[in-house]
Amino acid sequence: MLKAAVIGVGSMGRNHVRVYRELEGVELVAVSDQSEETAAHIGAVYSVPHYTDYLRMIEECKPDLVTLAVPTDKHYKVGLDLIERRVNLLIEKPIASTLDEATELVQSARQSGVILAVGHIERFNPAVIELRRRLREGMAGRIYNIHAQRLSPYPTRIRDAGVVIDLASHDIDLMRYLLDQPITRLYGETLRSINSDREDMFNGVLRFQSGAVGVLDVNWITPKKVRMLTITGTRGMFSCDLLSQELFFYENETAPSQWDALSVLRGVNEGNILGIRIQRHEPLAAELADFVGAVRSGGKPTVPGSDALETLRIALDFMRSAEEQLIVNLLDTNVVGVAEQML
Ligand SMILES: NC(=O)c1ccc[n+]([C@@H]2O[C@H](COP(=O)([O-])OP(=O)(O)OC[C@H]3O[C@@H](n4cnc5c(N)ncnc54)[C@H](O)[C@@H]3O)[C@@H](O)[C@H]2O)c1
Structure with missing residues (x-):
């Protein structure tokens, strides 16, 4: 049995508590929150000890692994405290607020031999797992375009991060994971519409080494929750609804093949539409099972800290890019030009 605990049992942390409680080979030993009321409530619901001081919890309960689900601007301080005490940790996404903080977390974990995983949960969405498998088999052919739409109403509880690092980091991570190649340049635009402190609307364009183009459309200003991903290649288009865990493939009937030299001249044509059967499961349960597995085996989790650091960097x-109206070239990390160059 591995002993698990959760620090920060607000809206996301309490899901971790529930899932640890149901996970085989894991014993939920305690919860901690700086709010006595919140900690006591969740402790009582799951019949485990609660703490407002997470250092005391670590000392007394000695968990083997901990989920850190405090607000993003606290990930660094609490994360380092845990790493210093050699506690394996899963930090909710994004890994931290700044690159320096994230780098220190990753380096300290490496030096201390601590497993550091990050909660980029979409990698555990069963529709994404199936999509990735089929992309690798070449079902879509050569990829031209990946397009992510993540639209939401405004979340009043998030005060420490804007929509780019809080929400778009999901799609940046997904694009990196699915295409599995370096991003060579990017350009973004943001808007502060409802929230005057931080951006709540973001549109971004990026280019991968293969030439594929990624487009991100992410905001907190939409009265409907949308989580869609489309990927277009020579052989057709995948359409993935991340919320309903549905995956479709729209075949390009005239996809070029080695037997039909003329097909390229006919362009793209509507072909069959394939609904792909998905074995649905809760992504968080898969994410925590993956983390627990890495702790048990000493292996690498699916989202190691170093990977989340790259996503934060993007x-x-x-x-x-948005603030300075610049295209950012990532291969040599130099800014190569002004926005006008895109036109
Ligand atoms: N993976 C996902 O899809 C997903 C979804 C939502 C939130 N998140 C991430 O989870 C984290 C928490 O977000 P949330 O929406 O649950 O926030 P929240 O405000 O609902 O909960 C945060 C909790 O942490 C507690 N807290 C704050 N500072 C603390 C400290 N120093 N020690 C102990 N407890 C402390 C607060 O009292 C609160 O109960 C954020 O990093 C967010 O980006 C991830």
């Missing part, structure tokens, strides 16, 4: 580059 998110922050998008912010810089």
